[in-house]
Amino acid sequence: MGRSMTEKIYAKHCTAGEARAGDVRMIQPDVILVNDTSGSITINQLAEMGIAKVHDPARVVLVADHFSPSKDTSTAKANRHLREFGRTQGVKHNYDSLRGGIEHALLPEIGMVGPGGIVFGSDSHTCTAGAFNASGMGFGSTDLAAALALGELWVKIPPAIRIDLEGAPTGFVTGKDIILGIIAQLGSDGALNASLEFGGPGLQHLELDERTAIANMAVEAGAETCIFECDSKVINYIKQSGWRQQEPVHPDDDAVYLFRKTVRLDRLKPIIAKPPSPANGVPLDSIGDVRVQQVYIGNCANGTITDLRQAASLLKKHKVHPHVRLIVVPSTNAIYRQAAQEGLLEVFAEAGAGVSMPTCGACFGGHMGILAEGETAVATTNRNFHGRMGHTNSQIYLANAWVAAAAAITGKITDPATLV
Amino acid sequence: MLNNVKVHKYGDHVDTDTILPGRYLDLRTEAELAPYCLAGLDADFVGRAKPGDVIVGGKNFGTGSSREHAPLAIKGNGVSCIVAINYARIFYRNAINIGLPVFECPDLVADVAHGDTIDVNATTGTFVLNGKLYQAKPFAPSVKDIIEAGGLVQFVRQRTQPAFPR
Numbered sequence: 001m002g003r004s005m006t007e008k009i010y011a012k013h014c015t016a017g018e019a020r021a022g023d024v025r026m027i028q029p030d031v032i033l034v035n036d037t038s039g040s041i042t043i044n045q046l047a048e049m050g051i052a053k054v055h056d057p058a059r060v061v062l063v064a065d066h067f068s069p070s071k072d073t074s075t076a077k078a079n080r081h082l083r084e085f086g087r088t089q090g091v092k093h094n095y096d097s098l099r100g101g102i103e104h105a106l107l108p109e110i111g112m113v114g115p116g117g118i119v120f121g122s123d124s125h126t127c128t129a130g131a132f133n134a135s136g137m138g139f140g141s142t143d144l145a146a147a148l149a150l151g152e153l154w155v156k157i158p159p160a161i162r163i164d165l166e167g168a169p170t171g172f173v174t175g176k177d178i179i180l181g182i183i184a185q186l187g188s189d190g191a192l193n194a195s196l197e198f199g200g201p202g203l204q205h206l207e208l209d210e211r212t213a214i215a216n217m218a219v220e221a222g223a224e225t226c227i228f229e230c231d232s233k234v235i236n237y238i239k240q241s242g243w244r245q246q247e248p249v250h251p252d253d254d255a256v257y258l259f260r261k262t263v264r265l266d267r268l269k270p271i272i273a274k275p276p277s278p279a280n281g282v283p284l285d286s287i288g289d290v291r292v293q294q295v296y297i298g299n300c301a302n303g304t305i306t307d308l309r310q311a312a313s314l315l316k317k318h319k320v321h322p323h324v325r326l327i328v329v330p331s332t333n334a335i336y337r338q339a340a341q342e343g344l345l346e347v348f349a350e351a352g353a354g355v356s357m358p359t360c361g362a363c364f365g366g367h368m369g370i371l372a373e374g375e376t377a378v379a380t381t382n383r384n385f386h387g388r389m390g391h392t393n394s395q396i397y398l399a400n401a402w403v404a405a406a407a408a409i410t411g412k413i414t415d416p417a418t419l420v
Numbered sequence: 421m422l423n424n425v426k427v428h429k430y431g432d433h434v435d436t437d438t439i440l441p442g443r444y445l446d447l448r449t450e451a452e453l454a455p456y457c458l459a460g461l462d463a464d465f466v467g468r469a470k471p472g473d474v475i476v477g478g479k480n481f482g483t484g485s486s487r488e489h490a491p492l493a494i495k496g497n498g499v500s501c502i503v504a505i506n507y508a509r510i511f512y513r514n515a516i517n518i519g520l521p522v523f524e525c526p527d528l529v530a531d532v533a534h535g536d537t538i539d540v541n542a543t544t545g546t547f548v549l550n551g552k553l554y555q556a557k558p559f560a561p562s563v564k565d566i567i568e569a570g571g572l573v574q575f576v577r578q579r580t581q582p583a584f585p586r
Contacts, residue, residue: 024560024561024562037445037446037489038487038488040448041448041488041492045572045573048573049573049576049580050577050580050581051576066445067445067446072446074447075446077446122486123485124486124510138486138510139510139513140486140487140510140517141488141514142488142517142518142571142572142573143513143514143572145572145573145576146517146572146575146576150576150579156560156562188433188480188483189480189483189506189508192480192506192508192509222480222483222508224509277433364437364442364445365441365443366442366443366445370443383435383484383485385438385460385484386437386438386461387437387438387441387459388442392459392460
């Protein structure tokens with residue numbers, strides 16, 4: 001009986017050396033990722049556990065990104081808590097506010113994610129690592145405190161679901177549309193406690209930024225983690241990033257899956273997810289007349305240079321609608337600088353948009369663009385639950401960066417094809 | 421056994437943003453978080469909830485963000501346990517880790533209504549509704565070890581600082 005990529009990657013990170021779906025194993029991750037919102041509780045719990053020193057500071061990455069930069073004295077305290085913890089513990093990868101970016105976008109850049117690797121992170125979108133033939137899993141604060149203390153954590157090895165990608169996307173179809181389509185098909189618990197594995201001939205047509213957008217939202221179908229097959233695009237990337245190469249994992253031909261699903265990328269059209277669930281994806285052309293007051297292009301899924309280029313390609317020729325606030329958030333400092341070099345920041349400023357420093361910001365309703373009662377936003381983010389970006393009675397539509405930019409230009413949900 | 425406690429029942433896919441909205445993520449303790457529990461789903465919950473009450477959900481309870489603030493806010497209101505058909509994995513682990521019992525009992529979920537009064541044994545996962553007995557599914561061994569230690573903090577303490585080191 002063959003093994004999935006998930007089984008292979010977890011087998012390599014436990015002392016048992018073998019891990020099949022359903023087995024409970026103590027797993028030693030390559031990276032333990034802690035952010036500012038969950039970090040304070042993690043640090044306090046570590047002290048409660050009676051642990052003075054973390055198991056291995058070289059495997060720890062601290063990123064202040066949620067309330068970054070701090071918005072008030074309470075969040076300033078949380079940021080300081082994380083920063084000082086990192087210094088006391090001798091953590092080299094200690095990314096303070098304004099120093100790195102959004103955690104899941106930052107990890108691959110700094111060479112802490114790559115083929116065969118495992119990341120345990122204090123954030124549900126840690127699954128983003130899957131784009132790089134790695135496995136990221138999200139945990140809560142106390143679990144991560146235990147991981148910092150022991151260097152390992154128990155995991156029930158998830159069974160795999162195989163998604164075969166075929167064909168090449170056309171027009172304004174992006175990674176976002178692919179994953180919104182898959183989640184709409186599966187439902188928000190369709191992959192509950194499973195691992196989504198992606199591969200197939202269509203993979204060659206997806207750049208890493210598109211794969212990242214897909215991997216990021218695996219959790220919105222209930223998946224614990226997600227792993228893409230490795231190819232030359234990943235290998236070329238890690239040559240630059242400095243990931244200390246582990247063996248890539250490949251699925252066996254006779255691997256066991258809960259089920260398989262094929263996605264024909266050439267047949268996809270842009271998809272938009274209606275509130276209040278990421279699983280409410282519908283074809284963009286079915287949406288009707290929806291007025292928007294805010295557009296948000298950013299977050300750990302879709303604040304990549306690819307997203308910024310897509311948005312700028314429309315905003316070069318059009319202004320932001322006077323009734324719309326367009327907030328653009330590059331995911332990392334490196335992306336911000338790249339956008340500056342390419343003149344994209346100038347395009348946004350000229351069009352009437354605001355460009356923020358990298359931050360989780362309003363995506364999780366923290367700060368930097370909170371919605372008022374009754375307002376509607378189009379966002380390239382990953383969640384549109386009730387009140388996610390502000391007032392309980394505000395609405396969020398999830399879409400790709402082209403669709404988001406088009407909405408910013410016209411003040412309503414619009415097919416970007418009508419603007420070129 | 422807790423007798424005659426109230427049931428607060430919600431639907432499928434109760435997400436952690438509605439349990440504890442992101443704007444309160446700078447808070448840390450049960451006491452700080454308790455006033456905002458279910459702020460996005462049931463604004464009257466905090467005023468109505470009494471110690472020992474039970475929250476009942478449907479499928480995929482606690483979906484979404486990994487925020488441990490969500491079960492902490494629930495625990496801070498004295499809720500004795502949560503009953504659902506099943507849970508999002510991170511929420512489930514978080515609740516177990518901080519000592520908030522979370523049970524899977526589809527039969528009870530099917531029969532109980534919002535506002536019903538039930539008897540609860542939050543240690544064994546046994547419930548009585550209208551004279552009928554309900555038994556939740558047993559915990560997996562890895563989960564049971566943490567519960568028996570008194571939560572994950574105690575579990576790690578016992579492992580790293582044993583009373584009788586070898």
